[in-house]
Amino acid sequence: MFDYLSFRPNVDLRELTQFPVSPPPGPAPEASETKPLTIMELEKLKELILKMAGHADASVKKSVSALLHRREDLAEQVQISDNTIDQLEVEIDLVAHRILAASPEGRDLRFVTSAMKISLDLERVGDEATTIARRSQMLLDDPPMVLGTEIESMAATVLEMLKEATESFIFRDPGRARRMIARDKQVDAANRRIQQYLKDQVRQSPASLDPAINMIFISRSLERIGDHAKNIGESVVFLQEAVDIRHSSNVVH
DSSP, X not given: OOOTTSOOOOOXXXXXXXXXXXOOSSSOOSSGGGSOHHHXXXXXXXXXXXXXXXXXXXXXXXXXXXXXXXXXXXXXXXXXXXXXXXXXXHHHHHHHHHHHTTOOOHHHHHHHHHHHHHHHHHHHHHHHHHHHHHHHHHTTTSOOOTTHHHHHHHHHHHHHHHHHHHHHHHTTOHHHHHHHHHTHHHHHHHHHHHHHHHHHHHHHOGGGHHHHHHHHHHHHHHHHHHHHHHHHHHHHHHXXXXXXXXXXSOOOO
16 A cells, blocks of 8 residues: 655755855855845745645645545644645745845746746645545545545556656756656546546446545546646746746657
8 A cells, every 4th residue: 555644755955945046246145144135035935835845745645545544634634734835825925026026037037936836736736635635534434435546546646746846846857847747647547537437336326426426526636636736847847948838739858
């Protein structure tokens, strides 16, 4: 059984502070207190994005574990954590707006706009994790469905995509982001298989309607988390290459 609670991205948090930003003109500052406000705010924005990504990642793992292992306590933790993710989104927006007020240019401007998009996707990942947690609680009184293996495999792919999306941002790796984006088709295909199976089950056994509806929502939430990981990857490509690959067939090169 895949251990979702111990699945963690292999990331050194110190790497986040090494993301390149445009230095101010003139001599480099000698100490942190002499840095321009914009530079310090850019560093704070990076830290907040990684913190938010960590909370979103943990929420998805806990929600899936709550479903597979019938852990109501984990489901409750996910719903509580959603407030933290929401608060981080608000804080990121405030920092981003302060930076934009300083009229950044080039890479710095792309970084701020990309960070705002990424935080929105991470907030929605938290929302989908909350949906999975809530639906898993509704399934506690029903016998386990035979979809466990399929859902587990789909969740593992989605979690790996989210990990790759986060690390491609941290390590400034658009190639890694592009490869992750290509995996979204696997998640879409898994969702279609699960949806079709559940519809067939309901036709054969109308009594299974309620648990089937819950599983349909869970599968759809996992598919949407994959979409949000894909969106983050697209933001990374835009940040590093100044190329918008949304709605483009030229994702991997």
